[in-house]
Amino acid sequence: MADTKDYGKPAHARDAREVSHWDSETDVVIVGLGGAGCCAALEARAAGAEVIALERAWKGGGTSAQASGQLYLGGGTALQKACGFEDDPEEMFKYLVASCGPGADEEKIRVFCERSAEHYDWMIGQGVPFKETFLPVEIGTDPYGDDGLSYTGSELAWPFREIAKPAPRGHTAQQEGENAGQLMMDLLLANVERAGVTVLTDALCEPLIMDADGAVVGVVATVGGEEKCIRARRGVILTAGGYIHNKAMLDRYAPVTRRARFRLGCDGDDGRGIRMGMGAGGDAIRMEAACIVVxxxxxxxxxxxxxxxxxxxxxxxxxxxxxxxxxxxxxxxxxxxxxxxxxxxxxxxxxxxxxxxxxxxxxxxxxxxxxxxxxxxxxxxxxxxxxxxxxxxxxxxxxxxxxxxxxxxxxxxxxLTLEKYPFWSAFTLGGLHTLPTGEAIDPDGDVIPGLYAAGRNASGLPAHGYNSGLSLADATFSGRLAGTAAAKRRG
Ligand SMILES: Cc1cc2nc3c(=O)[nH]c(=O)nc-3n(C[C@H](O)[C@H](O)[C@H](O)COP(=O)(O)OP(=O)(O)OC[C@H]3O[C@@H](n4cnc5c(N)ncnc54)[C@H](O)[C@@H]3O)c2cc1C
Structure with missing residues (x-):
């Protein structure tokens, strides 16, 4: 289980002047190879950058590989059309703004809704299969079968059905049972390797490295027990997941969430990525926000x-x-x-x-x-x-x-009380404050040069108010945007 002795304090960045030797150098460094990390790596490569991805576990996948494989997408995806549903980005935007707040990031939601149908096509392009069938509302929302489309939010419930025209937006990768996330991640990880990303596993990152001008220029990683300094010419993307397994951080930032007994996440969800970003001047926001399920x-x-x-x-x-x-x-x-x-x-x-x-x-x-x-x-x-x-x-x-x-x-x-019903489950949604591009910003709102965050390392689409599939959709989509932005930066 994760080491929680750090109490959620920032992991202060190392001064680049103290680095006597760079063990490796690349354009973009990815910290954590789950859903966000894979998509960031793929898009950074597609934009022509050299990429090193560092993963603390023996294999990439993270919590994304444990997921049910539901992605909250809409605005008229090919799957919605194939199943006979009409949707458009504006209705999706109205629904998400109403359901993901208070505190939802409208700018991020806007970009996401406008590109959601394209993101579905991108996932198809990665080889992720979706069956063109709809799971009727009366049967459920959870993917017990392999139906591709279902309602995974409150679109049909009041007041939301009066705020926006309802449409089913849960897109589930085709896999019988509840672990389509594994299938999705196996496909993405294989593509990452094919794309020529250098992947180092058993590589625990902490902290970041900053130059005298306040730009992030690399990361320290313990690889196979040895400390390495890895230089990033264009940027470092933090995609190291949430912090549901760091009890000290939960005590500090999310005591209500801490009460849920069933904590949803891989061992790596100990908040290290968030603390690394804070230690480079990043702002952590909406830290109390969480998906809590009964x-x-x-x-x-x-x-x-x-x-x-x-x-x-x-x-x-x-x-x-x-x-x-x-x-x-x-x-x-x-x-x-x-x-x-x-x-x-x-x-x-x-x-x-x-x-x-x-x-x-x-x-x-x-x-x-x-x-x-x-x-x-x-x-x-x-x-x-x-x-x-x-x-x-x-x-x-x-x-x-x-x-x-x-x-x-x-x-x-x-x-169903907390004491008697152990199935109240939760994962965290708060994280580093980023622009829709994935650029991390400090408490003054200024961009920290060279630092990006995506997935549950960042505060993304949902704040208070979660719809199933939003985390994976947000992680994969925000990872893509961060990958592109970092690859295009000239350091
Ligand atoms: C059982 C279950 C079912 C779920 N089902 C769904 C679903 O269907 N749809 C949905 O939207 N959400 C679902 N969720 C939530 C969702 O899976 C996660 O919120 C999401 O996958 C997070 O993606 P991520 O890329 O941010 O992080 P992750 O996929 O967890 O990736 C983070 C990676 O970073 C690595 N890492 C951490 N720290 C470091 C470090 N310091 N150095 C190097 N590597 C590091 C981790 O080992 C991990 O591999 C589910 C969660 C669970 C547990």
């Missing part, structure tokens, strides 16, 4: 149930996407949420879930649960039922396809 809706019909907080009251619509629900549940409800179902909806949960209460009536259910103020749950369920019978949800505007009165006893309360 995955009860793997049983799709559970969306027809009623989520309540410790006051026995609903607090949001149950058809919001599982990551937005996770954030709301964690930030606003302190991770204290329960799901109420009736016998018509109940089935064996896909993830083991404790039953907090069973009752033939709402009153009995509430009494047995013993955690809600007297009368509160009963009132919530009676109100919900009366409205649902009319096909309405005046409180949270749940979509009518999910509205159904809970009328068939016995009723059941599933315990």
């Amino acid at each position: 995955p009860f809706s793997r049983n799709r019909q559970f969306v027809k149930g009623v989520l309540v907080n410790r006051a026995g009251q609903r607090f949001c619509s149950e058809d919001l996407y599982q990551s937005l629900l996770g954030e709301i549940g964690m930030w606003r409800e302190d991770g204290r949420v329960w799901l109420v179902l009736d016998d018509a909806l109940y089935e064996q949960p896909q993830l083991p879930t404790e039953i907090a209460a069973v009752g033939e009536t709402f009153e009995e259910l509430e009494r047995e649960a013993g955690v809600f103020p007297p009368g509160s749950l009963t009132h919530t369920l009676e109100t919900y039922n009366a409205n649902a019978a009319r096909g309405e949800d005046p409180l949270f505007h749940k979509e009518s396809r999910w509205l159904q009165p809970l009328s068939k006893p016995p009723f059941v309360v599933l315990d």
